Amino acid sequence: MNNLRFPVGFSGNRPSQKSGRTFVEIEAARPMLEVAMRGMQTELLTEGQMLSLVCSAAAGADTMACELALEMGVPVNLILPKRRERFMKDFTAYGPQVWKRVEWLLEAVENNLHGSSVEVVPDSVNEPECYEWVNRLILARSRAFLVVWDGMDTGLPAGTGSLVRKVRAGDCPYVFLNTQCPDLIESRGLSRYS
Structure with missing residues (x-):
């Protein structure tokens, strides 16, 4: 069977x-994320489609989601805000072990x-706009969304809250998992995966 990819955008807190x-x-x-991803993967396979994850590789939830996807055999369409040499500087505050996880990824x-x-993202796009580009590309390339966050919108244009606002305003299905209250799962059109 020739499986068509079903791109699911991911965003999460650093x-x-x-x-x-x-x-x-x-x-x-x-x-919780694994349950949601495995449920989606199983359902999509019965429909002749294959889950693919569209994500960045920021420290924290993004890295975790990408690692989980690859462990499950799910392709990852990674969108980076800048080249590896520059991106690595985003991880200095987290220590070398965090960068090693991202480097493997x-x-x-x-x-x-x-x-x-x-x-x-092209080198001509500077900070902080390069992070906003990542969110725009994830939004444009995805047919559904998974989010792991604390439920707090910081108001930053490139933050997870910004992506969540745009997803809520649209009509794509989603599952939002809350790190502060694990029983609080918000979903639209994907309740069978939460």
């Missing part, structure tokens, strides 16, 4: 000391593991 955003809280959402995707691909 780690911080704020409630709902610590590394531990973000990683604790992994089982980048190498796997660059080597087309499970048919994965990587795209980089």
Whole structure:
């Protein structure tokens, strides 16, 4: 069977000391995310389609989602805000272990593991606009959305809250998983995956 890809956009919080955003809280959402992704993958396969994840590789939830997708055999369409050498600087505050996880992920995707691909925002796009570009590309290339976040919109134009606002305003199906309250799952059109 020739499976057509069904692109699911992903966004999630980067780690911080704020409630709902610590590394531990973000990683604790992994089982919920796995249930949602496996449910989608199974349903799509019965329809002759294949789940693919459209995501960036920021520290925290993005990295976790990409790792999980690759472990499940799901292709990842990675969108980076800048080239690897510049992107690496975004991780200095998190320590070398976090960058090593992302570096493994980048190498796997660059080597087309499970048919994965990587795209980089053009060098001519400066910060912070390069992050806004990532959100716009994820929105434009996805037919459904998964989000792991603390439910708090920071108002930043390139943040997870910005993407969530746009997804809610549209008509695509979604599942939003909350790191502060794991029982709080918001969904539209994908309730069978939450």
